[in-house]
Amino acid sequence: MTLTACGGGDSGGGGEDGDITLRVAWWGSDHRQRITEEAIAKFEEQNEGITIQPEYSTFDSYYDQLTTQVASNDAPDVFAVEIRRFGELARGGVMADLGGKVDTGDLNEELLESGAIDGTQYGIPTGANAFAIMANTKVFEDAGLELPDDTAWTWEDYLELSAELTEVSDSGVYGTQISNNDAWLRVFSAQQGEEFYTDGQLGITEETVTDWFQYQLDQIDQGASPDGPRSVEIGSNVETSLIATNTGGMGMWWTNQLGTLSSGSGENVELLRMPNAGNGGSGGMFLQPTMFWSVSGNSAQQDAAAKLVDFLVNDPEAGAIQGSDRGLPMNSSVLDAVRDGLPEEDQKSLSFLEDISDETDTPPTALPSGAGEIPNLLTRYSEEVYFGRMTPAEAAAQFVSEANSTLS
Secondary structure, three states: OOOOOOOOOOOOOEOOOOOEEEEEEEEOOHHHHHHHHHHHHHHHHHOOOEEEEEEEEOHHHHHHHHHHHHHOOOOOOEEEEOHHHHHHHHHOOOEOOOOOOOOOOOEOHHHHHOOEEOOEEOOEEOOEEEEEEEEEHHHHHHHOOOOOOOOOOEHHHHHHHHHHHHHHOOOOOEOOOOOOOHHHHHHHHHOOOOOOEEOOEEOOOHHHHHHHHHHHHHHHHOOOOOOHHHHHHHOOOHHHOOOOOOOEOEEEEEHHHHHHHHHHHOOOEEEEOOOEOOOOOOOOOEEEEOOEEEEEOOOOOHHHHHHHHHHHHHOHHHHHHHOOOOOEOOEHHHHHHHHHHOOHHHHHHHHHHHHOOOOOEOOOOOOOOOHHHHHHHHHHHHHHHHOOOOOHHHHHHHHHHHHHHHOO
16 A cells, blocks of 8 residues: 555544534444444434444455555545554554544453554554354264363364364364465464564564465365365455355454354354463464454544544444444453343353453554555465465475565
């Protein structure tokens, strides 16, 4: 993304009658669109004179659209951004300083720090989640196998169990599906004592990346997951995942995706810790802001925009409407107010996050510019390995080189 210090321009200004219109942009599923618009309607009820103009899109087109808007001085007044893109946007002068404009007194302090750069609060976390193993209990039951002890299992255990699930299940049912999410590589490298990013470059070694690619290849070779073509076909869409379609026993997903997996499968899906390296080191799991709300640095209505952000993260009614879709609320007062009314899947996610709270690493801080391209690089090189066009070592060497030339 090529960024300049520009923002909402005149788009968020008031009309002749003094009313304010705020443009608000986000990405996500139809469900997220519905609940966000419901929360926005509640805000408009409480704030006469402020009208919200939603700008919703799919994730695939969101950042292309936002980059175009930023470059043409037409950025939304309020927009959602994930941590991979956050640092790049904030350093590019796109975001307003929200310090003192949003009440952060009840927000999780560690997560809040992830939305700050050099002491300036550019983003307010919407909530938190963790990357974890999900298990479809119906697939385990049909296979006659028990769920593993997730406090003690290793990557070798995960591979063996996944292969066994495939072997004893009906044709077309697999133990797990391939994931090339950078969150998994972050966990995997942390277990080797390596930071994902260090001084604006990758902090992980070629050896660790090689082992990570090799593990994916082992999953395919041992029948734990579908072959390369089928894995690429499945992709990373949670709604069409093996778990959601009852054709897979396990998979790696964010905790806020539990509801989609459960409703899609119609079965009980359990949350499990990520396996460990068996070396007695860090488990590597971490809490991460699901995304941030930010305000355009050139919005003509920054105070009103900050008021909307404050409402979305601090108001109990807004919290109840949004649930865990953007992560479980990390405002302690909101969480206390909505806890008993959370859906069953959200209750499970909350209990899981509380169970692992003493085991998680510090949340990531703002990532280097270019970090938003790392997932695409990992996917591309993973596919080279799946299809036998590169060895894990060759893919790792080229990934590390290309990633470091992309980061700044």
